[in-house]
Amino acid sequence: MTRKNSRNIFIFHRIDTWSGFTLTEIVLSIAVLAFAFIPIIGGMGTSLKATTKDERIVQGIHLAQTTLNAALQFPFDEIASWSRSKGSAANGPWTFGGTVQPQFSYPTTPGVGSLALRLGVQGDYTTVLTIYDEPVQFNLMVYSPASRAIDTKNDPTTWNWTSLENYPTPALRGVYQKFVVTVFWSDKQSGQKFYSLVSYKAKLVE
Amino acid sequence: MKIRFLKIRGTALILSLVFATLLLEMVIAYTKMVQQAPPQNFQIDERVKMDFLSQGLIEKAILKFQLFPADYYAANDALKLNKSDYIKAFVIGDSNLMISNFAEASSSFSDSKINVCISSMSLLTNFQYNQEAIRIQSQAVYTGKNGKNIEKDVVRTVRLNRQSNAPFK
Numbered sequence: 385m386t387r388k389n390s391r392n393i394f395i396f397h398r399i400d401t402w403s404g405f406t407l408t409e410i411v412l413s414i415a416v417l418a419f420a421f422i423p424i425i426g427g428m429g430t431s432l433k434a435t436t437k438d439e440r441i442v443q444g445i446h447l448a449q450t451t452l453n454a455a456l457q458f459p460f461d462e463i464a465s466w467s468r469s470k471g472s473a474a475n476g477p478w479t480f481g482g483t484v485q486p487q488f489s490y491p492t493t494p495g496v497g498s499l500a501l502r503l504g505v506q507g508d509y510t511t512v513l514t515i516y517d518e519p520v521q522f523n524l525m526v527y528s529p530a531s532r533a534i535d536t537k538n539d540p541t542t543w544n545w546t547s548l549e550n551y552p553t554p555a556l557r558g559v560y561q562k563f564v565v566t567v568f569w570s571d572k573q574s575g576q577k578f579y580s581l582v583s584y585k586a587k588l589v590e
Numbered sequence: 591m592k593i594r595f596l597k598i599r600g601t602a603l604i605l606s607l608v609f610a611t612l613l614l615e616m617v618i619a620y621t622k623m624v625q626q627a628p629p630q631n632f633q634i635d636e637r638v639k640m641d642f643l644s645q646g647l648i649e650k651a652i653l654k655f656q657l658f659p660a661d662y663y664a665a666n667d668a669l670k671l672n673k674s675d676y677i678k679a680f681v682i683g684d685s686n687l688m689i690s691n692f693a694e695a696s697s698s699f700s701d702s703k704i705n706v707c708i709s710s711m712s713l714l715t716n717f718q719y720n721q722e723a724i725r726i727q728s729q730a731v732y733t734g735k736n737g738k739n740i741e742k743d744v745v746r747t748v749r750l751n752r753q754s755n756a757p758f759k
Contacts, residue, residue, distance in 0.1 A: 405602040413606030420610035424617050431624070441699065442634060449638050522654050523684040525676050527664045540668035545676060550686070560650060564694065579697040581639060584646030586653040 437571065441579070444509060444567045448581045451511050452565040454501045458490055460587045463501070464515050464561065475557065481512040509569045516562040518584065519555030524548055559587040632700065636740055639695045640730035643706045644744035648726050651687055651708045652748060654680075655724060666713050681711045704732040714747070722750040 455463060466488065467478035480486050481503030488501040503511045528544035535542050566580045655662050658680075665676035681687065691703040707729055714723045725747045734740045 409600060409602035413602045416603070416606045416610050417613075420613050424613065427617060427621060445634055445638060452642060520650070520653065520686075522658070522686050523679070524654070524658055524661055525665070525679045526658070526661050527676075529660070532664065538671055540664075540671055540673040540676065543664065543668075547679070559653060562646075574698075577698040579635075580695050581642055582646070582692070582695040583642035584649055586649040588649070588652055589656055 440508075440569060440571065441577070444569055444577070444579045447506065447509055447511060448565050448567045448579050451501070451503065451513065451567075452563060452581050452583055454499065455513055455563055455565065456583060456585055457499050458488065458501065460585055461558070461561070462490060463488055463513075464517075467515075475517050476561075477514050477516045479512065479514045482510060509567050512566045512568070514564045514566075516564070517557060518560045518562050519557055520560045521550040521552065521555045522548075523550065561585050632735065635697065635700055636732070636734065637742065640704060640706070640732070640740075640742040641744060643689060643692060643695065643704055644728040644730045644742065645746070647687065647689060647706050647708060648728050648744065648746045651681075651711060651726050651728075652724075652746075654684070654687065655711070662711075663713075677711075681708055684708075700735075702732045702734070704730055706730045709743070722752065723747050724750055 463480070464476060464478045466486075467476075467480070468474060472478050483504065486503055490499040491497075492499050501513075503513055525545045525547050527540075528546075531542060531544035562582065562584050564580060564582050566578055568576060568578045571577050662677075662680055665680045668674075668676045687708045689704070689706040691705065693701060693703045695704065708726060709729045710725075710727045712725050714725055716722070725745065728744045728746075730742045730744070731739055
C-alpha cells in the first residue's frame with residue numbers, strides 16, 4: 385500500500401464514522417429553546433400594553449397642546465367675552481367644554497380662513513378650557529425725567545429713582561388672563577386620567 | 591477536534607442550552623435598558639409645560655414694558671453707563687415676574703412644581719436698518735422624577751416701533 389492510498393483510506397474511514405444528532409437530542413434541545421422564549425414573549429406582551437397606555441397619554445398631551453395653542457391665538461378676551469355675553473361673571477373664571485361642545489372661530493383672512501377652537505368631547509377625550517382674570521402688579525424703579533434732563537455728568541444715580549412695590553394699587557384687571565386646558569380620558573385598568581396645561585395671555589398693544 | 595466533539599452524545603442539548611443562555615442574557619440586558627430609559631411621555635410633558643409657562647411669563651414682561659417704557663429705556667441707558675442696578679430691578683428683581691412652585695399644570699402621572707423667571711430683557715438696536723427690538727429670555731426649572739433639575743430657556747424677540755407723542759415736530 386502506498387502512502388497516498390493509505391491517506392485516502394483514512395479519510396474514507398473518517399467520513400464513514402461521522403455521527404449525527406439523535407431524535408431525542410433534537411426534541412430536548414427544541415424544548416429548552418422553547419422554554420427560553422417564554423419570558424421573551426411575556427416581556428413583549430407587557431411592553432405592548434405599556435406602549436398602548438403611553439400612546440393614549442401622548443395623544444392626550446398633544447390634544448391639550450393643540451387646544452391651548454389655538455385658544456392663545458384668539459385676540460385677547462375674545463373667548464371670555466362670549467361667556468360674559470351669556471351672563472357669566474364679569475371677573476370670571478369662565479369655563480368652556482366638558483359635556484357641552486362649544487366651537488369658537490375667528491376670521492383671520494377674509495374669505496380665506498378662520499381660527500377655530502374645538503372643546504368638549506372629542507373621541508375618547510374630553511377637553512375643558514378655563515380662563516381666569518389675573519390681577520397684575522409690578523415692582524419697578526421709576527426715574528425723574530426732570531432730574532435726568534439737568535444731569536450733566538451722565539450719572540444715573542442722580543436721576544432721582546423711586547422704588548415702587550406692587551404698583552399699581554389696586555391691581556390692574558382685565559389685562560392678563562390665565563388659560564387652563566384640562567384633558568380627561570378613561571383607562572380600563574387605572575380609571576379616570578387627566579392632563580392639564582397652563583399658560584397666560586396679556587392684553588398687548590400690537 | 592471538531593469531529594471528536596460531535597461524536598459526544600448530547601451535544602445538541604449543550605448547544606441549545608448555550609443559545610438559550612445567550613437569549614436570556616440578551617432579554618435581561620434589554621429589560622434593564624428599557625427600565626433605565628426615561629419614558630417618552632414624561633419628556634414630552636416636561637417640555638410642553640415649561641414652554642407654555644415661560645411664554646405666558648414673557649407676555650407679562652412685555653406688558654410691563656408696554657406700561658412703563660420710559661423707565662425701561664432709562665434703566666437701559668443707565669446700564670450703558672455701567673449702572674446695572676436699575677435694569678436688574680426692572681427685570682430680575684421684580685418678584686411679580688416670577689412664578690414659584692407652580693403646581694396647577696398637573697396630571698395623573700406628574701405633579702412636579704415648576705419655577706419660572708425672566709432671566710434677561712435686552713434691547714436690540716440695528717442702526718443700519720433703523721430697527722429696534724426687545725429680546726426677552728425666560729428660564730423654567732423643575733425637579734424631574736430622577737431628582738435632577740431640568741431647565742428650559744425660552745426666548746422671544748419682539749419688534750419695537752417708537753412713535754413720538756410730542757405736540758410739535
